Amino acid sequence: MFEAILLTVITASTPLVLAALGELVTERSGVLNLGVEGMMIMGAVCAFVAAQLTGSPYAGILAGILGGGIFSLLFGFLTLTLVANQVATGLALTILGLGLSGQIGEAFVGQPGIKLQPIVFPLLSDIPFFGRVLFSQDLIFYLSVALVIGIHWFLFKSRTGLKLRAIGDSHSSAHALGINVIRTRYLAVMFGGACAGLAGAQLSLVYTPQWVENMSAGRGWIALALVVFASWRPWRILAGGYLFGAVGIGQLHAQILAQNLGIVIPSQFLSALPYAATIVVLIIISHNRRTTLINTPASLGKPFVPDR
Amino acid sequence: MTLSEGPAAVPLLSVRGLTKLFGSFAACNAIDLDIAPGEIRALLGENGAGKSTLVKMLFGVLQPSAGEMLWEGSPVTIGSPGEARRLGIGMVFQHFSLFEALTVAENIALSLDPKISLARISDEAASLSKAYGLPLDPKAHVADLSVGERQRIEIVRALLQNPKLIILDEPTSVLTPQEADRLFETLFKLKAEGRSVLYISHRLEEVRRICDRATVLRHGKVTGACDPKHETPASLARMMVGSDVAEVHRDAGTALGDIRIEVRNLSVPARTPFAVSLKNIAMNVRAGEVLAIAGVAGNGQGELFDVLSGEYPVAEDEAIRIRGKAVGRTGINGRRLLGAGFVPEERHGHAAVSAMALSDNLLLARSQSDRKAFLSGGAFSVIRFDAIRSATRRICEAMDVRKSGEDPQAGSLSGGNLQKFIVGRELDRQPSVLVVNQPTWGVDAGAASRIRQALIDLAKSGSAVVVISQDLDEIFEVATNIAVISEGRLSEPHPAGTLTLERIGLLMGGVHESHSVPEAAHAH
Numbered sequence: 046m047f048e049a050i051l052l053t054v055i056t057a058s059t060p061l062v063l064a065a066l067g068e069l070v071t072e073r074s075g076v077l078n079l080g081v082e083g084m085m086i087m088g089a090v091c092a093f094v095a096a097q098l099t100g101s102p103y104a105g106i107l108a109g110i111l112g113g114g115i116f117s118l119l120f121g122f123l124t125l126t127l128v129a130n131q132v133a134t135g136l137a138l139t140i141l142g143l144g145l146s147g148q149i150g151e152a153f154v155g156q157p158g159i160k161l162q163p164i165v166f167p168l169l170s171d172i173p174f175f176g177r178v179l180f181s182q183d184l185i186f187y188l189s190v191a192l193v194i195g196i197h198w199f200l201f202k203s204r205t206g207l208k209l210r211a212i213g214d215s216h217s218s219a220h221a222l223g224i225n226v227i228r229t230r231y232l233a234v235m236f237g238g239a240c241a242g243l244a245g246a247q248l249s250l251v252y253t254p255q256w257v258e259n260m261s262a263g264r265g266w267i268a269l270a271l272v273v274f275a276s277w278r279p280w281r282i283l284a285g286g287y288l289f290g291a292v293g294i295g296q297l298h299a300q301i302l303a304q305n306l307g308i309v310i311p312s313q314f315l316s317a318l319p320y321a322a323t324i325v326v327l328i329i330i331s332h333n334r335r336t337t338l339i340n341t342p343a344s345l346g347k348p349f350v351p352d353r
Numbered sequence: 354m355t356l357s358e359g360p361a362a363v364p365l366l367s368v369r370g371l372t373k374l375f376g377s378f379a380a381c382n383a384i385d386l387d388i389a390p391g392e393i394r395a396l397l398g399e400n401g402a403g404k405s406t407l408v409k410m411l412f413g414v415l416q417p418s419a420g421e422m423l424w425e426g427s428p429v430t431i432g433s434p435g436e437a438r439r440l441g442i443g444m445v446f447q448h449f450s451l452f453e454a455l456t457v458a459e460n461i462a463l464s465l466d467p468k469i470s471l472a473r474i475s476d477e478a479a480s481l482s483k484a485y486g487l488p489l490d491p492k493a494h495v496a497d498l499s500v501g502e503r504q505r506i507e508i509v510r511a512l513l514q515n516p517k518l519i520i521l522d523e524p525t526s527v528l529t530p531q532e533a534d535r536l537f538e539t540l541f542k543l544k545a546e547g548r549s550v551l552y553i554s555h556r557l558e559e560v561r562r563i564c565d566r567a568t569v570l571r572h573g574k575v576t577g578a579c580d581p582k583h584e585t586p587a588s589l590a591r592m593m594v595g596s597d598v599a600e601v602h603r604d605a606g607t608a609l610g611d612i613r614i615e616v617r618n619l620s621v622p623a624r625t626p627f628a629v630s631l632k633n634i635a636m637n638v639r640a641g642e643v644l645a646i647a648g649v650a651g652n653g654q655g656e657l658f659d660v661l662s663g664e665y666p667v668a669e670d671e672a673i674r675i676r677g678k679a680v681g682r683t684g685i686n687g688r689r690l691l692g693a694g695f696v697p698e699e700r701h702g703h704a705a706v707s708a709m710a711l712s713d714n715l716l717l718a719r720s721q722s723d724r725k726a727f728l729s730g731g732a733f734s735v736i737r738f739d740a741i742r743s744a745t746r747r748i749c750e751a752m753d754v755r756k757s758g759e760d761p762q763a764g765s766l767s768g769g770n771l772q773k774f775i776v777g778r779e780l781d782r783q784p785s786v787l788v789v790n791q792p793t794w795g796v797d798a799g800a801a802s803r804i805r806q807a808l809i810d811l812a813k814s815g816s817a818v819v820v821i822s823q824d825l826d827e828i829f830e831v832a833t834n835i836a837v838i839s840e841g842r843l844s845e846p847h848p849a850g851t852l853t854l855e856r857i858g859l860l861m862g863g864v865h866e867s868h869s870v871p872e873a874a875h876a877h
Contacts, residue, residue, distance in 0.1 A: 207463065208463065214454040214455065215450075218452060219452075219463075223435065224463075335496060338453050339496055340454070343453065343454065
């Protein structure tokens with residue numbers, strides 16, 4: 046019973062972790078992309094369609110990554126090259142993504158999907174409990190964990206990651222040091238899009254292997270909240286993602302349990318918990334000037350226009 | 354210590370006829386400068402004298418309009434800060450370009466060769482900082498460091514590139530006296546190693562203390578070169594300020610009325626790391642008086658204006674009184690309702706909303722204090738456009754504001770005309786108290802004299818006027834009494850007629866009256 050719940054929590058949390066990791070890199074470069082929901086649903090539809098057409102879920106994964114990444118280029122062009130307002134553009138990206146994905150996927154509604162099969166590690170998966178939970182998962186789960194480690198290393202150990210953080214902290218100082226602000230931000234935005242697309246692929250290939258319109262169901266927004274909740278740190282994204290995922294699953298079980306006990310908990314209350322938790326974390330972070338300064342990208346959401 | 358450059362010694366850096374034009378304005382005009390190896394050279398001058406423009410050209414940030422530079426005897430052009438660094442020039446800026454969220458070592462790493470590992474940078478920075486007496490923890494986050502420690506990062510960052518010439522732009526303006534002493538020890542070590550230092554400052558005492566030679570700039574030209582140790586602060590001040598400043602023309606014996614502004618024991622801590630804290634400010638301004646507050650930029654003028662206007666109320670209600678009423682905790686509109694008017698320093702974005710029409714800007718400033726005139730409909734606050742337009746017209750006529758169209762956007766006016774409008778906007782109310790910060794900054798001569806005349810006339814009509822200004826000509830033109838602000842402290846006011854330029858220069862340079870140099874000590 047507990048193992049089964051844990052497995053569903055992992056499946057529910059992986060897309061949150063992936064999308065939030067991508068947005069973390071984007072935001073660390075100082076760009077606020079509110080279009081995560083739109084990029085995620087685009088990834089989901091591209092993955093599903095590609096898997097149906099080729100018969101291979103791995104082609105689907107690739108298509109999801111590309112779909113999200115290319116879709117985010119639109120955001121990059123509007124906000125970085127044309128210096129459009131990031132908040133408005135991000136919202137537009139979400140609305141566009143939801144509509145466009147519905148159009149693309151229309152012919153595929155109701156088709157049975159191809160489920161991405163787990164990759165079972167021979168010896169490790171024999172470890173009781175943990176082995177079964179952690180080492181007989183699908184590729185996307187392994188990728189999500191590898192990305193947490195990789196992004197942590199990239200941001201805090203590599204020189205390129207240092208430059209990315211410098212841009213997020215003060216783009217004009219970074220520009221003065223000769224760092225190419227716009228190019229770095231383009232790459233960060235595309236990385237964010239690719240991660241959101243991969244998260245979408247997980248939805249339509251693993252979580253519920255089919256295409257349903259609006260199937261991202263607000264997960265992009267939870268991922269955005271998760272970035273702030275994690276105060277822009279990759280390991281906290283992993284922890285927070287599983288916490289939010291567990292709240293989502295626990296909500297279902299709690300509903301059933303409460304119903305059996307005759308208590309009525311409004312489901313909206315439980316769905317709102319991740320956002321409420323994010324507000325609490327925001328208050329705690331902003332209460333301490335030091336943690337704010339050190340963790341929040343200071344130039345987040347501010348447009349960069351080089352002099353001359 | 355030898356002062357003359359022997360013919361054998363090739364200067365480390367020679368500058369010949371260096372000129373920088375901004376439009377038709379020469380920020381630097383045919384400047385000659387030689388810096389010998391192993392000397393600490395002072396570059397002295399008032400704000401706007403061209404010091405910053407000159408060093409920006411030396412460091413490749415700006416490109417000269419004319420003139421040449423010789424590095425160790427051979428001609429060079431310095432196209433970028435990177436080229437300057439490769440030649441062996443390091444620079445420590447007045448306002449640091451540090452990343453607060455990153456650690457000390459990370460900040461240094463960003464300006465170095467990416468192949469050098471962070472661990473090695475940490476080690477080298479630690480050993481350098483120890484060798485030069487600049488204690489610094491490479492792992493600390495910049496956000497946690499004091500201003501003095503931040504400056505050390507910049508110095509260590511410059512030293513890591515092993516420069517032959519280090520330029521420091523107003524390095525002590527952000528330091529405590531103890532931190533400054535430590536910095537001087539570092540500079541002496543650098544000099545002992547044969548490195549040269551170009552030290553930009555307007556603080557005369559410290560220039561006399563540490564510099565071998567001084568070059569004085571005024572209005573973009575070199576006006577003097579000397580050995581500061583053989584000069585007095587007074588003689589240096591005269592070189593800096595110039596003796597061609599207008600004589601005092603002010604009717605003596607103007608009868609002054611009651612006290613309109615009274616400030617007592619006003620101390621305000623600095624709001625940001627770069628702000629100045631106000632220390633025990635006291636002043637009385639009477640009806641009919643123009644109190645001019647002189648000082649070099651960044652000594653607390655903006656902070657003083659903010660608390661006088663009520664933009665930032667202070668904790669102690671009794672610290673500020675306007676027309677006898679304690680207003681320390683009262684906001685800007687409450688003070689306006691008492692008959693006070695305020696003109697802040699920045700025209701765009703502070704005194705006026707650039708994208709809005711003049712009449713809108715008029716209403717924004719006076720919607721509370723002139724509610725009856727400009728608003729009707731009681732609680733609905735309906736704007737009376739006719740009243741605002743006619744008031745706008747009245748102000749523009751009174752102050753001779755030249756504009757295109759009846760009611761143009763504030764941003765479309767030239768600086769001088771907008772300044773005339775925002776000063777006129779307050780004068781139109783006949784305020785009994787007016788506080789104005791840098792009334793003619795960046796304004797052409799015609800507009801400036803118009804504004805100054807208006808300020809004098811307002812005082813003559815029985816108002817109390819406070820003018821905060823960096824422009825000594827202006828101060829002598831308008832002031833009844835003059836006080837000087839330095840490091841957040843305000844001097845006693847002196848009747849304008851009794852002050853000489855030298856005294857003001859000394860006060861501005863931070864030499865306090867208690868230990869000012871006697872006039873007899875002149876050595877020239």
